[in-house]
Amino acid sequence: MDRPPISIEELDYSETDFIVHFFNAAHIATVVTASSAQASLWVNQFLYAYQDDNNNTDDPTRFLVGLDVEWKSENGHEDNPVAVLQLCVDQHCLIFQILHCDAIPNALVNFLSDTRFTFTGSKIHGNVQRLITDYNVRVGNIMEIRTLLEERAYLRREELRLARDILIWKMQNPWSVQLGNWDEERLSLEQIMYACLLHDPFE
Secondary structure, three states: OOOOOEEEEEOOOOOOEEEEEEOOOEEEEEEEEOOHHHHHHHHHHHHHHHHHHHOOOOOHHHOEEEEEEEOOOEOOEOOOOOOEEEEEEOOEEEEEOHHHOOOOOHHHHHHHHOOOOEEEEOOHHHHHHHHHHHHOOOOOOEEEHHHHHHHOOOOOHHHHHHHHHHHHHHHHOOHHHHOOOOOOOOOOHHHHHHHOOOOOOOO
16 A cells, blocks of 8 residues: 555654655654753764764855744734744754753754754744744754745755645645644644654745
């Protein structure tokens, strides 16, 4: 039987690790956690993997990190604090339940403020302002995803097709997921899949 367009695989050895499959084109290793230690480990693993390249370039847009936030929406209002911070690099995603964390780790704070990286997403300026307002966490270098795509006209047709397919899936996704209880201590599988969709340029 064919795999559904977007699906999630729970890993037997961990309650916090998942694989999210996108249209058989991308397979995202995803960590869902409120633990500062796990968030620090995720950040440090990324920094270790990219250390050599980061030290040999002056172009911060070469190293992109998808960023998004979610919060519990009540009657269309945005008064509730950010509950979830999502970061995505290549085939790896961190869904950090910042509302429930024991502490916001220094490794994460320093990573977000590191201007060697460009953090990108839809409505990125508003999301970054929410992090400042709610947690006094600042992001050093940001770029709206639409602007990024205009500067990167060389995207392959396959990448554009994947973005289109993701958009269609999101449009068909029930509002109950997008506007759901992101402040729950245990996110649903549907929320985890939705939270991985950070690189949709047409949102």
